[in-house]
Amino acid sequence: MTLCETERKTFSPASFTAKVKIPGPLENLTVASDLLKKFRIEPGAKVELSNIDPRECGNYESHEAAVPEMLSQLHKMDQLQNLMYAERKRSVLVVLQGLDACGKDGVVRHILTGINPAGCRVIAFKQPTAEDLGHDFLWRVHAHAPAKGEVVIFNRSHYEDVLVVRVHQLVPAHVWSKRYDLINELERLLVVENHTTVLKFFLYISKDEQLARFKRRLDDPARRWKISESDYREREFWDDYVQAFQDMLYKTSTLHAPWFAIPSNNKWFRDLAVSQIITRTLEQLEMQLPETAVDLAHIRRRYHAAEVETQASWKPSLACEPGAKRKSCFAETASTVALD
Ligand code: AMP
Numbered sequence: 408m409t410l411c412e413t414e415r416k417t418f419s420p421a422s423f424t425a426k427v428k429i430p431g432p433l434e435n436l437t438v439a440s441d442l443l444k445k446f447r448i449e450p451g452a453k454v455e456l457s458n459i460d461p462r463e464c465g466n467y468e469s470h471e472a473a474v475p476e477m478l479s480q481l482h483k484m485d486q487l488q489n490l491m492y493a494e495r496k497r498s499v500l501v502v503l504q505g506l507d508a509c510g511k512d513g514v515v516r517h518i519l520t521g522i523n524p525a526g527c528r529v530i531a532f533k534q535p536t537a538e539d540l541g542h543d544f545l546w547r548v549h550a551h552a553p554a555k556g557e558v559v560i561f562n563r564s565h566y567e568d569v570l571v572v573r574v575h576q577l578v579p580a581h582v583w584s585k586r587y588d589l590i591n592e593l594e595r596l597l598v599v600e601n602h603t604t605v606l607k608f609f610l611y612i613s614k615d616e617q618l619a620r621f622k623r624r625l626d627d628p629a630r631r632w633k634i635s636e637s638d639y640r641e642r643e644f645w646d647d648y649v650q651a652f653q654d655m656l657y658k659t660s661t662l663h664a665p666w667f668a669i670p671s672n673n674k675w676f677r678d679l680a681v682s683q684i685i686t687r688t689l690e691q692l693e694m695q696l697p698e699t700a701v702d703l704a705h706i707r708r709r710y711h712a713a714e715v716e717t718q719a720s721w722k723p724s725l726a727c728e729p730g731a732k733r734k735s736c737f738a739e740t741a742s743t744v745a746l747d
């Protein structure tokens with residue numbers, strides 16, 4: 408058992424920051440390894456999942472040792488997303504796939520601790536509705552693609568149509584087998600036409616880790632709501648899913664929309680790898696704050712006029728007298744606003 412396998416504690420930034428000394432400004436932290444290159448599936452590369460160790464945790468000795476890096480990534484992600492929101496020229500689509508209990512929800516929670524939810528949407532794809540099934544399989548997906556300035560996270564996605572649909576033969580092979588190219592085309596459209604950065608994460612857990620997580624759901628009353636019969640049913644198709652995932656990675660990891668196969672037995676490492684890859688990619692976009700559209704000289708004159716007026720009408724006695732004149736303070740403010 409590796410050192411990091413013993414670190415199964417749930418990540419709690421508060422408890423860790425209390426214990427861990429964060430070196431210098433977070434921005435200047437050096438990255439221990441470049442997980443972006445390491446886990447990217449090169450276009451056209453055949454993938455054997457048995458060659459990937461789901462227990463891997465990079466060069467980090469433990470969860471605790473990775474905390475400064477994790478906080479640094481969250482901090483950077485916040486800044487970069489703010490920039491993208493202000494710039495409104497491009498967008499990000501994060502796609503999460505993996506077997507049941509692989510941690511898709513956990514990754515969503517982790518990413519959202521790093522960014523402003525106002526600029527982000529999370530879409531969870533369930534079984535298609537009757538209306539969805541009346542259309543092509545990409546219809547329900549395209550409607551949720553991110554607008555410029557937005558980050559959208561897909562918790563499951565159009566890839567279910569070459570995964571669960573293939574494993575359970577919900578449509579004939581000649582139908583699902585054409586879908587890889589159609590998916591690549593849709594993603595190319597998003598990239599070329601709407602400047603969307605598409606990042607796809609396959610969260611890879613081992614079969615014994617999945618069972619351990621099912622057990623935790625049984626033992627822990629707070630997790631029991633997650634238990635579903637279908638988790639056990641799908642587990643029986645493990646090998647078929649492995650085949651379907653391998654083909655998916657091989658046929659749809661492209662230059663414009665790459666897949667990353669993330670070793671996910673260790674939750675903290677999974678979160679760290681995903682946030683590092685998102686951050687690194689956003690940094691490469693070299694986004695710029697937009698120029699202001701207003702006449703700055705004119706706005707400065709208005710600001711100074713407002714400042715002079717505020718100082719002239721400011722009556723400290725009203726504000727400082729304990730309790731007494733609150734009402735008049737508000738009246739004063741209201742009339743100032745009205746006059747302006
Ligand atoms: P969960 O993510 O655990 O809430 O489960 C959602 C369920 O919806 C999973 O069993 C998925 O396999 C299923 N699902 C999602 N997309 C599709 C699809 N296109 N066709 C069939 N089942 C789907």
Ligand code: MG
Pocket residue numbers: 507508635638
């Ligand atoms: Mg589930």
